[in-house]
Amino acid sequence: MKYRILGFFCFISSCFYACQNSESTTEASDVDVSKVTVNVSIERLEEPLMQLKNKEEIKSFLEKHRTFVETFYQTPANDPGLVDRLDLLIHHPAIHELYEQTQQKFGNLDDLKKEFEAAFKHIKYHYPDFKEPKIITTFAGLDNELVVSDSLIIIPLESFIGPKAKYRPQHPNYMLKRYDKPYIVPTVVTLLSRKYNKIDINDRTLLADLIFYGKSFEFTRAVIPNVADSLLVAYADSNLVKSWHNQGQIWAHFIDNKLLYETNDRIKDKYIGERPYVTEIGSDCPGRIGQWLGWRIVSRYRTENPKITLVELMQNANAREIFEQSKYKGQTED
Known part of the structure; x- marks a missing residue:
């Protein structure tokens, strides 16, 4: 299975964090992973790639890294169009400035490797058969998205420099927050959770979608117990606080409009898809509110x-059972 960041989603106030964190990290905080061993391998391809001098060297590089090329660029390694594209990338002065900024931002990647090691240890604690994916970092001039599969993770580092980057991914401002270094591991883990997130393929309701996303975030919370909730759900602090304190109103909207068992994809996407705001609820209600509600x-x-x-x-595919046993009715008290 392979996922790209844009297809899924991807600093919290003390008030919200205290409430939400108290109920969702109980199990994770009791987990001792000190005896769990993992092998985290990060292959850095951005450095040799950006040092290539001509098209012949580029062709040789692509042939040598066929799996990477076919997964990341989704084209054969001998694609002449890709050779031309990379030749332009490597020799473009402005792009080189972005590459130098990338190198300064990420350094030797020791901190990123430690984050992945901690996350993988927690996954392996819960799932002893977990096999650590190989991790490849690269530089793509903002042309490609993060790719995550069960066996391979490819990270275009320049996409995650953050707000001070010379150039940024071509996405709306409300989505750009997640394109920053602290979001890399939480986003990857949330995507990896799909392997374990069992669903009922016959249940096409919005409730099933809410529970699916809810289980994904709960998995990530358990695997990365010390990361702020804002990094998991990719909301700004203000949006988290407003959502928390207004969840009674949000819940009432779902109930009054009989949304839980809605199966119309167009309607469902209004609540789980990418939008700056869910105007049907209010101008202060952030997009993807259904994911957060789940x-x-x-x-x-x-x-x-x-x-x-x-x-x-994660094995429970019965969304209705999870909902009914949650006894959730829009309450803020836990």
Whole structure:
């Protein structure tokens, strides 16, 4: 299975963090991963790539890294169009400035490797058969997105320099927040969770979608227990606080409009898809509010059923059962 960041989603106030974190990290905080061993391998291709001098060297590089090329660029390694594209990339002065900025931002990647090691240890604690994906970093001049599969993770580092980058990915401002270094590992883990997130393929309801996203975020919270919730759900602090304090109103909108069992994809996308705001609820309601609401339901489910393990949660494909046993009704109290 392979996922790209744009297809999925991807600094919190003390008030919200205290409330949300208290119920969603209980199991993770009790996990001892000190005896779990993992092998995290990061192959840096941006450096040899940007040192290539001509098209013949580029062709040789692509042939040598066929799996990377076919996965990341989704084209054969001998594609002449890709050779021309990379030749322009490598020799463009402005692009080189972005590359130098990338190198300064990420350095030797030791901190990123440590983050992945910690996350992979937690996954392996819950799933002993987990096989660590190979990690490749590269430089693509903002032409490609992060790619995550069960066996391979490809990170175009320049996309995650952050707000001080000379150039930034071509996405709306409300989506750019997640294109920063602290979001890399949480985004990757959330995408990896899909392997373990069992679903009922016959359940096409919005509720099923909410629970799916809720389970994904709960998985990430358990695997990266010390990361702010804002990095998991990719919301600004203000949006998290507003969503938390207005969840009664948000919930009422879903109930009054009979949305939980809606199956129309166009309507469902208004609540789980990328938008600056969900205007149907209000101008202050952030996009993807359904994903956040699903996390609230799943968190409540775990609070009401403390003996349910993370593995058991992820294996439960019955969205209605999780919802009913959560006893969630838009409450802020836990």
